[in-house]
Amino acid sequence: MDCDQQSRKGVSAEEKRKRLEKHFHETSDVFQLKEIEKIAPKKGIVAQSVKEVLTSLVDDGLVTTDKIGNSTYYWSFPSTAIQHKRNRLEDLKNKIKQEEEKKKMLEDAIVDAKIGREPSEEREEVLKELRQAQETERALSLALQEYKDKDPAMFAAKEKAAMVAKEAANRWTENIWTIQSYCVNQFGMDRKAFNQSFGLSEDFDTLP
Incomplete structure (x- = not known):
C-alpha cells in the first residue's frame, strides 16, 4: 500500500x-x-x-x-531523540526513587499505628496514601513497559529500575504481613479483623 x-x-x-x-x-x-x-x-x-x-x-x-x-x-537529529529518551528515563527513575522513599515513610507509619482500636482519621489517612503510592507504582511500571516497546536498546536499564520499585512494593507488603502475624500471635487479633481495620482486600498480595 x-x-x-x-x-x-x-x-x-x-x-x-x-x-x-x-x-x-x-x-x-x-x-x-x-x-x-x-x-x-x-x-x-x-x-x-x-x-x-x-x-x-x-x-x-x-x-x-x-x-x-x-x-x-x-x-x-537522531541525537535529539536519544537525549529526549534519556531525560524521560531519568525522570522515571527519580519518580520511582520518590515512591520508594514514600513507601518507607508509610511502613514506619503502619508500625507506629495503634493496632486493635477503632479506625482513626490518622489511620485512614495512612491507608489512603498507601493506596495512592501503589497506584503510582503501577502507573510507573506501565510507563516503563511503553518505553520497552519503543526503544528496546534502553530496556535493560529501565527494567532494572522497574524491578527496584517492584521489590520495594513487595517488601512493603511483606512488612504488612509481619505486623499482621505479630498482632494475631501477641494480641489474639483475628486476621480478618486486622484486614478490615486497615482496609486490606482479601486478595492483598505481592506484585507478580
Whole structure:
C-alpha cells in the first residue's frame, strides 16, 4: 500500500509524528514549514495537518525550532531523540526513587499505628496514601513497559529500575504481613479483623 492510499484511509496522529520525525532524522536537514508541507503528502501526511504535528513534536522536545529573521526553521537529529529518551528515563527513575522513599515513610507509619482500636482519621489517612503510592507504582511500571516497546536498546536499564520499585512494593507488603502475624500471635487479633481495620482486600498480595 503506497502513501497516497494510506493517506486516503487516514493516518493516526501518532503515526504522523513518527513519519515526520523519521524524515528529519533521515535527512539531518533544516526545514521551513512550507517545505515540510510540500514533503508531507509523500509521507502520507496531509499538508493541512503538518503544523499541528510539528507543534506536538516541538512540545515534546523531539523537534527543535528557531526563528531567524522573518523565517521559522525546524530540525531534529537522531541525537535529539536519544537525549529526549534519556531525560524521560531519568525522570522515571527519580519518580520511582520518590515512591520508594514514600513507601518507607508509610511502613514506619503502619508500625507506629495503634493496632486493635477503632479506625482513626490518622489511620485512614495512612491507608489512603498507601493506596495512592501503589497506584503510582503501577502507573510507573506501565510507563516503563511503553518505553520497552519503543526503544528496546534502553530496556535493560529501565527494567532494572522497574524491578527496584517492584521489590520495594513487595517488601512493603511483606512488612504488612509481619505486623499482621505479630498482632494475631501477641494480641489474639483475628486476621480478618486486622484486614478490615486497615482496609486490606482479601486478595492483598505481592506484585507478580
